[in-house]
Amino acid sequence: MSRIIPDPLRSAARSAIGAGLAYLETAVDANGIWPCEQHDRTGFSGTPSPPFLAASGVLALEVCNDPQVEEIVARSRSFILSHIESPGLWRWPPFGFDLDSTAVCTLALGAHRHAWLFLGRNVGPILSCRDGNGRFLTWTSPLGPFGMPNDADPVVNANIVAWLGDRAETRAAQRWIEAVVTGKQEAGSSIWYDWPTDIYYCVSRAASVAAPAFQGLLPTLPRRILNAELDDTLRVAQALSSLLRLRGFEHAGFLRRCAERLIDMQYASGGWPACEFTRAPKGVCTYWSAALTTACCIEALTRLTRP
Numbered sequence: 001m002s003r004i005i006p007d008p009l010r011s012a013a014r015s016a017i018g019a020g021l022a023y024l025e026t027a028v029d030a031n032g033i034w035p036c037e038q039h040d041r042t043g044f045s046g047t048p049s050p051p052f053l054a055a056s057g058v059l060a061l062e063v064c065n066d067p068q069v070e071e072i073v074a075r076s077r078s079f080i081l082s083h084i085e086s087p088g089l090w091r092w093p094p095f096g097f098d099l100d101s102t103a104v105c106t107l108a109l110g111a112h113r114h115a116w117l118f119l120g121r122n123v124g125p126i127l128s129c130r131d132g133n134g135r136f137l138t139w140t141s142p143l144g145p146f147g148m149p150n151d152a153d154p155v156v157n158a159n160i161v162a163w164l165g166d167r168a169e170t171r172a173a174q175r176w177i178e179a180v181v182t183g184k185q186e187a188g189s190s191i192w193y194d195w196p197t198d199i200y201y202c203v204s205r206a207a208s209v210a211a212p213a214f215q216g217l218l219p220t221l222p223r224r225i226l227n228a229e230l231d232d233t234l235r236v237a238q239a240l241s242s243l244l245r246l247r248g249f250e251h252a253g254f255l256r257r258c259a260e261r262l263i264d265m266q267y268a269s270g271g272w273p274a275c276e277f278t279r280a281p282k283g284v285c286t287y288w289s290a291a292l293t294t295a296c297c298i299e300a301l302t303r304l305t306r307p
Contacts, residue, residue, distance in 0.1 A: 004252035013301040023270035027291045032079030051083040052101040055108035060295040088122030097140040103159040134172025162206035166213040201238040204245040234275035240300035
């Protein structure tokens with residue numbers, strides 16, 4: 001990395017990481033709950049505490065090697081573990097079991113932290129939730145909680161592939177996501193996420209932790225990331241982390257610009273702005289978290305400044 005990161009930028013990024021960790025130390029409470037805001041079409045409407053959010057934060061912070069991070073991650077994992085239900089499933093309270101929460105929470109814990117996960121008890125229920133095309137559905141029940149038919153989402157499918165790995169049962173989901181990205185069909189393809197970078201971020205993670213999953217997308221993804229509209233702080237962080245996961249080091253100018261934007265966007269408190277990280281169908285309500293944005297910015301800058 002030393003070839004593409006000037007020393008002043010590296011120093012500024014490391015300072016930003018330190019300030020961000022100090023912010024997270026107080027933002028994530030003693031029980032491991034990550035703060036979240038729910039907004040409907042008229043404005044603020046609640047403060048849910050989904051284990052999915054804590055798990056997403058843990059996955060972002062796993063790249064960091066810092067005692068502060070270890071403590072935040074430990075209490076976050078305790079919170080996630082307290083919400084596991086037989087046979088290794090999670091829900092976004094008060095809704096029923098969903099495969100996105102289940103996949104992300106399982107990834108954040110690791111199989112060795114609970115017998116159900118170690119024995120793969122949740123694999124069967126996950127595999128049973130596929131449509132006629134082999135794509136994974138979001139909910140374990142036939143009808144989603146918002147009165148819409150249960151349907152497949154590319155981000156949810158990428159997260160499931162990250163947990164289940166490259167196997168016969170996930171190949172159809174992989175091919176579908178590859179077709180969405182190579183065909184430039186990202187816009188409108190996701191029910192629960194609104195930005196193409198949400199897809200790129202989760203696919204690049206799956207390609208990293210579940211190789212050889214998504215190998216057919218590796219030549220295409222960097223180009224799609226470079227051309228993405230980075231509308232807010234979280235999307236800049238996602239783009240930076242995704243490109244670095246894909247080892248796109250030759251795009252030094254893009255990497256530097258993303259890092260500079262993130263540093264400029266940081267608040268004096270050490271945190272970064274709350275951004276939407278998921279939503280209900282058709283934007284009925286959206287979910288925002290400054291803590292998750294901060295964790296993702298820390299992840300991106302850490303990936304950039306590693307030796």
